[in-house]
Amino acid sequence: xxxxxxxxxxxETRLGQYQAWYDRKAVRSKGVYLRMRTLSVVGGAxxxxxxxxxxxxxxxxxxxxxxxxxxxxxxxxxxxxxxQWKNYRSTEQLLGHERIYFETGVGPYAGLxxxxxxxLLVSRVERVIxxxxxxxxxxxxxxxxxxxxxxCRRVAGAP
Numbered sequence: 493x494x495x496x497x498x499x500x501x502x503x504e505t506r507l508g509q510y511q512a513w514y515d516r517k518a519v520r521s522k523g524v525y526l527r528m529r530t531l532s533v534v535g536g537a538x539x540x541x542x543x544x545x546x547x548x549x550x551x552x553x554x555x556x557x558x559x560x561x562x563x564x565x566x567x568x569x570x571x572x573x574x575x576q577w578k579n580y581r582s583t584e585q586l587l588g589h590e591r592i593y594f595e596t597g598v599g600p601y602a603g604l605x606x607x608x609x610x611x612l613l614v615s616r617v618e619r620v621i622x623x624x625x626x627x628x629x630x631x632x633x634x635x636x637x638x639x640x641x642x643x644c645r646r647v648a649g650a651p
Contacts, residue, residue, distance in 0.1 A: 499594075499610040507591055507617055514584035514624070518577055525573035528564045535561040575631040583624040590616055 535557045542554035568574070593599040594613045601609045 496606060499606065499613070502614065503591060503594070507587060510621060511584055511587045511591070514580045514587065518580035518584055521573045521577035521580060525568070525577055528568050528573065531564045532561050572631050576628065579624055579627045579631065583620060586620050587617060590620065
């Protein structure tokens with residue numbers, strides 16, 4: 493892929509497809525995260541109320557709701573939908589900015605020949621995609637938990 497046609501094809505196919513994919517994944521992850529979080533918060537607030545009610549089935553309803561809250565919180569800790577949402581959205585936004593910079597010839601593309609600008613675009617886009625892949629792997633593995641624990645300790649001022 494070289495020349496204006498190659499650049500246009502790259503922008504429309506690879507870059508465009510990845511932007512759309514990251515957008516879909518961000519929307520899905522955000523939706524799942526917000527639903528699970530809502531269930532956890534509302535369910536957690538309702539359980540004590542149900543336990544103290546003197547109505548038939550209140551205890552079994554409280555137990556079932558408690559189970560749903562525990563499952564929701566546990567699944568969020570495994571799948572980390574919030575972190576995925578943030579990673580996908582930031583990557584989609586980075587790709588969008590890169591596309592605009594390239595198409596308008598500003599930022600890192602200012603003053604470059606078409607060939608040099610295209611080479612730089614491909615390099616930067618592929619780096620963004622690779623970085624997101626690494627971030628997702630980090631979030632979905634123990635490394636994500638270790639990094640989160642270290643960050644919490646750093647913010648709290650612990651050594």
